Amino acid sequence: MSNLSTSSRITSAHFPLDTACAIAQASGGEDPQALFQLLDHSAHAVLQHQLLTINLYQAPLEQLTRLYSSNTQAYPIGGSKNKKGVPWGAHVLQQGRVYIGEGPEALRWAFDDHVLIQQLGLRSVINVPVRFRQQCLGTVNFLMPYDSIGDAQREMAILCALLALPGLLQAHQKQA
Numbered sequence: 231m232s233n234l235s236t237s238s239r240i241t242s243a244h245f246p247l248d249t250a251c252a253i254a255q256a257s258g259g260e261d262p263q264a265l266f267q268l269l270d271h272s273a274h275a276v277l278q279h280q281l282l283t284i285n286l287y288q289a290p291l292e293q294l295t296r297l298y299s300s301n302t303q304a305y306p307i308g309g310s311k312n313k314k315g316v317p318w319g320a321h322v323l324q325q326g327r328v329y330i331g332e333g334p335e336a337l338r339w340a341f342d343d344h345v346l347i348q349q350l351g352l353r354s355v356i357n358v359p360v361r362f363r364q365q366c367l368g369t370v371n372f373l374m375p376y377d378s379i380g381d382a383q384r385e386m387a388i389l390c391a392l393l394a395l396p397g398l399l400q401a402h403q404k405q406a
Contacts, residue, residue, distance in 0.1 A: 245272055245389075253393055262397030266298035269390045273372070276386040281305065281352060281373040284394055286401045287323055287359075287366045294323075294369065297401055304350060311342070322359050323366045328388065329357040333377050353377050356384060358391035360398050367398040 245253065249272045256265040270282045281301050285294035292314035299305040313319030318340040322329050331337055332354045337344045340355070347355075352373040359366050370391035374383070 257393065257396045262400050263298060265397045266394065269370075269393055270298070270300050273386050273390050277356075277372050277374060277383050278376070279372040279374045281350065281371075283371045283373075284368060284397070285311075285371065286368045286398060286405075288405075289323075289366065292319060292323070297368070297397070301350070304346060318357075322357050322369060326359045326361050326366060328359070328384070329355070330379055330384065331355040331357075332379055347373060351375050354379050356387040358387050360391050360395055362395060362399065367395070367402055370394050 253265070253268055253272065256268050259265065266282075266284050273279065273282070279300075281304075282298070283296055283300070283305055284298040286297050287294055291312075293310050293312050295310040296305060296307055299307055299309075313323060318329060321327050329340060331340050334344070334348060334353065337347050337352075337355065340357075341347060350373075353376060354374045356372045356374075356379060358370045360368050360370060370387065372383075372387050372390075
């Protein structure tokens with residue numbers, strides 16, 4: 231895996247009109263997986279990520295359950311993580327703050343599975359909480375092979391998390 235410098239990445243976060251229309255269409259569909267996959271592929275030009283996971287948050291259990299993974303071998307759909315008492319969980323899930331992790335130490339601080347993440351050649355992460363009516367519904371998590379994250383990458387990750395809202399709402403409704 232090559233390390234990409236910030237200057238070699240795209241510096242503007244946007245979707246072409248045809249992509250935006252496709253995302254709008256998928257947002258109203260019955261299949262959240264189709265929406266999540268489209269977001270994954272559409273964001274790649276800006277983020278150059280190698281892993282995207284989208285997790286449903288179950289607040290009473292303080293647990294995340296994976297709804298989508300771009301690498302189902304390493305991170306299968308349905309896998310879950312307990313975040314009770316974890317500083318990352320307080321930051322992202324409870325306080326609703328984006329987590330930007332740059333480099334191995336930041337990954338080690340945030341994730342129990344940091345060894346697997348590093349074995350996959352991943353060196354940075356953007357975790358975006360998806361909130362609705364003051365509640366965290368889940369997270370959208372982009373992991374990249376480069377050490378630093380620029381403004382365009384932050385913007386694209388936040389935009390994708392917002393656009394994932396219909397799929398996460400649908401998943402919450404199925405659980406109710």
